[in-house]
Amino acid sequence: MSQPHDSGSLDQEAQQQLIQEIGRTIALALPPGWQAANVEYRQVGSHRELVASLLAPNGTEIPIAPPGDVMALFTRLRAGMYEPERGTWVSALYRLQRPGSYTVDFNGDHEPAWRSAPPAEAYAQELHRFPRTGSVVPEWLAQRAGAPHPGDQQPSLRTAAVFDRDGRPITQRPAVEPGLHEQLLAYLESAPIVLAARSFDTDRLDPAGEAAVPLTFHTDGSWIWPGAVGYYLRRHGVAPEDELVEHIRRSGFRLPEVDEPTRERVVAEITGEQRS
Structure with missing residues (x-):
């Protein structure tokens, strides 16, 4: 089964370095005086989304234009974190807090809140490029990819x-x-x-x-x-x-x-x- 040449190629140290590079790239693109910001990357197959917002002191989110350079870094991180037969994450939420703290939450199980619906073929592309064994394919992904849910069909031997x-x-x-x-x-x-x-x-x-x-x-x-x-x-x-x-x-x-x-x-x- 064909996969990108760099899939799963990042060890823990390389992942952390890339995560920190993403944070620096985001911080450099934020407007002066920012205190907290959220950037979320979503991908399934060839469909990608990147949204960003500043957080006001009262918790209100203020949408901003996401830094374009960071999309390629997220794409690389996602491919590099692929685990054989377990797949990779479909969304990542990067939270930045001034002066230099951050957290990243990776989601591999739940369907992201898409800004625009991915094309039908994107779900099949996801399972082709980042294969998962039947037991870890989420039901929403299996259904949209046209694949049987793990409970309906056992993986072949x-x-x-x-x-x-x-x-x-x-x-x-x-x-x-x-x-x-x-x-x-x-x-x-x-x-x-x-x-x-x-x-x-x-x-x-x-x-x-x-x-x-x-x-x-x-x-x-x-x-x-x-x-x-x-x-x-x-x-x-x-x-x-x-x-x-x-x-x-x-x-x-x-x-x-x-x-x-x-x-x-x-x-x-x-x-x-x-x-x-």
């Missing part, structure tokens, strides 16, 4: 292939980068095992050797893979499917919790495939 149609290990994939090798192995081998046999299979790349390939199935709730995937990577350097590798990279090599209903779904998926 992907199964990784180890062998080609002739039963041979797939060895033509690009080699795993050295720095990722151990992280991938840890993810593949530490994921919950949902099915396992007591015996081991023959190593297809070393058929004369001792049977050592684990007859297991692992899952992280999104993908299913045989234990052979980790074995052939560890023993022979055979890379997993490109899309599985990318999925694991997007997760930050952190395994999610896999609940019991998901494990049951995975077992049903595996046994159904085995019967076919």
Whole structure:
């Protein structure tokens, strides 16, 4: 699934630096004598809004023209704060108080109070560019994007292939980068095992050797893979499917919790495939 090249690329320090840069940019654009100001950025898909106001001592909000330069900074921050499978925020409220205090509230769950309604395609663009797993897609976003709500449809499961149609290990994939090798192995081998046999299979790349390939199935709730995937990577350097590798990279090599209903779904998926 295509995503902007910088999505999720900002670590905590970089996020704080950009947040402070946004504050400085806002402060420089405010009129002399200001004491407090609010700036709110809203975005879904390609639809963006930026509104600003000064706060009078009695709490009244006085609308002002928002500083144009800050929109690009908010856009960058939003993309950089994307979390794999969790998405990113859809609005941010930046509060400034003279002489130099600020707070920022990020909203990823509730529909913003749009000044003008986003076009219908913006909601689908949002889920395409910043994918979320079904359980964290807000109902309003799912409905407007034309996607089923999480309660209506469970996310699909992907199964990784180890062998080609002739039963041979797939060895033509690009080699795993050295720095990722151990992280991938840890993810593949530490994921919950949902099915396992007591015996081991023959190593297809070393058929004369001792049977050592684990007859297991692992899952992280999104993908299913045989234990052979980790074995052939560890023993022979055979890379997993490109899309599985990318999925694991997007997760930050952190395994999610896999609940019991998901494990049951995975077992049903595996046994159904085995019967076919």
